[in-house]
Amino acid sequence: MRVILVLIFFYSVISSISPLYGFDPLDPHANITIKWDLMQSTPDASDVRVSLFNFQLYRHIDQPGWRMSWDWTGDEVIWNMWGAETTEQGNCTKFSGTQLPYCCEKSPVIIDLMPGAPYNLQTANCCKGGVLSSMTQDISKFGATFQMNVAASTNSSDFVLPHNFTLGLPGYSCGGPFEVAPSKFFVDGSRRRTQALRTWNVTCAYSQFLASSNPTCCVSLSAFYNNTIVPCPKCSCNCQELSHTKCVKPGETPSLLRQKHDPNEEPPPVVICSQHMCPIRVHWHVKQSYREYWRVKMTVTNLNVMKNYSNWNLVVLHPNLESLAQAFSFNYRALDQYGYINDTGMLWGIRDYNDVLLQAGDKGNVQTEMILHKDPGTFTFREGWAFPRRILFNGDECVMPLPDDYPRLPNSGHSALASSFTFLLSLLVLTTII
Ligand SMILES: *[C@@H]1O[C@H](CO)[C@@H](O)[C@H](O)[C@H]1NC(C)=O
Numbered sequence: 001m002r003v004i005l006v007l008i009f010f011y012s013v014i015s016s017i018s019p020l021y022g023f024d025p026l027d028p029h030a031n032i033t034i035k036w037d038l039m040q041s042t043p044d045a046s047d048v049r050v051s052l053f054n055f056q057l058y059r060h061i062d063q064p065g066w067r068m069s070w071d072w073t074g075d076e077v078i079w080n081m082w083g084a085e086t087t088e089q090g091n092c093t094k095f096s097g098t099q100l101p102y103c104c105e106k107s108p109v110i111i112d113l114m115p116g117a118p119y120n121l122q123t124a125n126c127c128k129g130g131v132l133s134s135m136t137q138d139i140s141k142f143g144a145t146f147q148m149n150v151a152a153s154t155n156s157s158d159f160v161l162p163h164n165f166t167l168g169l170p171g172y173s174c175g176g177p178f179e180v181a182p183s184k185f186f187v188d189g190s191r192r193r194t195q196a197l198r199t200w201n202v203t204c205a206y207s208q209f210l211a212s213s214n215p216t217c218c219v220s221l222s223a224f225y226n227n228t229i230v231p232c233p234k235c236s237c238n239c240q241e242l243s244h245t246k247c248v249k250p251g252e253t254p255s256l257l258r259q260k261h262d263p264n265e266e267p268p269p270v271v272i273c274s275q276h277m278c279p280i281r282v283h284w285h286v287k288q289s290y291r292e293y294w295r296v297k298m299t300v301t302n303l304n305v306m307k308n309y310s311n312w313n314l315v316v317l318h319p320n321l322e323s324l325a326q327a328f329s330f331n332y333r334a335l336d337q338y339g340y341i342n343d344t345g346m347l348w349g350i351r352d353y354n355d356v357l358l359q360a361g362d363k364g365n366v367q368t369e370m371i372l373h374k375d376p377g378t379f380t381f382r383e384g385w386a387f388p389r390r391i392l393f394n395g396d397e398c399v400m401p402l403p404d405d406y407p408r409l410p411n412s413g414h415s416a417l418a419s420s421f422t423f424l425l426s427l428l429v430l431t432t433i434i
């Protein structure tokens with residue numbers, strides 16, 4: 001009874017503050033910040049340093065990486081750039097000197113350099129091919145910096161910041177720039193600090209709803225005490241029956257794979273045909289019960305034949321995670337945003353072992369087993385308590401089966417009261433998914 005009430009509380013909290021609408025209770029401060037430092041300014045040119053910080057606990061920027069863009073307010077041109085490059089030089093016919101500007105585009109698109117770029121083009125903290133790690137996974141790789149020399153052909157004494165910043169990443173939108181206290185920089189082995197003339201921040205936020213109207217991941221369940229495997233809900237991500245849906249039979253090579261596609265753009269997912277049509281499936285198996293502990297096996301399967309997921313991560317909500325004894329084969333960190341409630345954990349691969357979830361095929365899966373302590377008073381195999389409340393893959397919500405379908409304990413009394421509660425739960429879950 002108490003368990004059910006807790007569950008209901010949970011689902012109502014989730015459905016009222018769902019991350020689909022921009023605010024994420026699991027990572028309330030999540031943002032990507034663009035910092036624009038004006039380092040030097042003369043009437044004809046300015047030196048600017050632009051930095052990008054991924055202030056997100058579990059969302060990362062994977063290949064093909066960020067593609068930052070903005071609109072100049074006047075007729076500014078970029079004379080030089082280090083640590084990144086523009087995709088186009090643009091129309092520089094106005095300039096007839098021996099040296100042409102680096103970029104004359106009104107809305108330049110900037111991409112990161114690849115690792116191993118020529119030394120004279122590098123800056124400190126550049127050249128990661130546009131990939132930014134989440135703050136939890138690798139604190140040394142969550143930022144990027146580039147520098148440029150900009151000239152406006154009108155003589156304005158005040159530097160005018162461009163507007164309409166974008167990151168070129170699905171689901172992210174950026175606000176307007178606002179001026180903040182100038183950045184300080186350590187020099188001479190941290191003995192002296194210099195500072196920017198002026199600094200502006202632009203904050204960008206993610207919304208799964210903006211990224212894609214379809215979910216990208218689903219959950220299936222099983223337990224040692226029942227031989228039913230509860231599959232991902234039908235049409236979790238898409239419906240196979242719809243005529244425009246493409247999928248491949250296992251072992252088949254999709255025509256898209258044989259075509260050449262732009263390496264700067266992520267190819268659309270091509271999934272193995274299934275009744276849920278998700279590129280990612282997470283299977284949660286309640287594997288074993290010991291006297292004081294129980295064991296869960298979790299398997300993540302890549303059903304997308306077009307993509308290797310590097311630096312993938314999972315976020316799992318389960319009330320028993322606060323008594324997690326051990327997680328095998330993955331890194332684990334509690335995401336206790338509210339201090340008093342640590343029922344949420346983040347799992348990610350071990351470097352050079354299973355941090356890349358390979359494309360669909362014989363090796364397209366990663367697995368972990370977790371040992372959890374049976375806390376007296378809360379632990380039970382009844383009412384689906386042993387199954388996760390939410391799972392996110394790379395920050396995107398996975399579709400769960402309905403609680404009514406969860407594998408049940410044999411002979412568990414399915415009372416009318418419990419049934420109506422389950423029905424209520426299903427309704428709440430539905431409102432979360434829709
Ligand atoms: C962005 O995230 C950082 C780190 O969590 C936080 O300090 C900052 O306040 C956030 N910015 C905004 C505008 O929310």
Ligand SMILES: *[C@@H]1O[C@H](CO)[C@@H](O)[C@H](O)[C@H]1NC(C)=O
Pocket residue numbers: 091092093094
């Ligand atoms: C390039 O810009 C000049 C003016 O700056 C303009 O006259 C010319 O038509 C432009 N060329 C193209 C191909 O857009």
Ligand SMILES: *[C@@H]1O[C@H](CO)[C@@H](O)[C@H](O)[C@H]1NC(C)=O
Pocket residue numbers: 043044152153154155
């Ligand atoms: C800006 O003004 C300076 C001196 O005030 C002058 O030397 C320079 O040519 C001007 N630049 C442009 C692009 O008009």
Ligand SMILES: *[C@@H]1O[C@H](CO)[C@@H](O)[C@H](O)[C@H]1NC(C)=O
Pocket residue numbers: 163164
């Ligand atoms: C941003 O770009 C849109 C068109 O892409 C334009 O309508 C809008 O005015 C721009 N915003 C600013 C602040 O200039």
Ligand SMILES: *[C@@H]1O[C@H](CO)[C@@H](O)[C@H](O)[C@H]1NC(C)=O
Pocket residue numbers: 033034035053180201
């Ligand atoms: C501006 O961005 C920097 C780094 O990106 C961050 O440390 C700072 O807190 C931000 N300032 C504000 C007021 O958000």
Ligand SMILES: *[C@@H]1O[C@H](CO)[C@@H](O)[C@H](O)[C@H]1NC(C)=O
Pocket residue numbers: 305306307308358359
């Ligand atoms: C994924 O990685 C494998 C092995 O490293 C490689 O053969 C394959 O081409 C990669 N697939 C994609 C879509 O990049």
Ligand SMILES: *[C@@H]1O[C@H](CO)[C@@H](O)[C@H](O)[C@H]1NC(C)=O
Pocket residue numbers: 321322323324334342
């Ligand atoms: C959860 O919090 C409790 C008390 O705050 C602590 O003892 C326990 O180690 C935490 N569990 C995990 C998995 O971090």
Ligand SMILES: *[C@@H]1O[C@H](CO)[C@@H](O)[C@H](O)[C@H]1NC(C)=O
Pocket residue numbers: 226227228404405406407408409410411
């Ligand atoms: C296993 O779970 C399913 C789904 O809840 C249920 O229909 C079935 O009766 C259960 N099997 C046994 C042996 O209890």
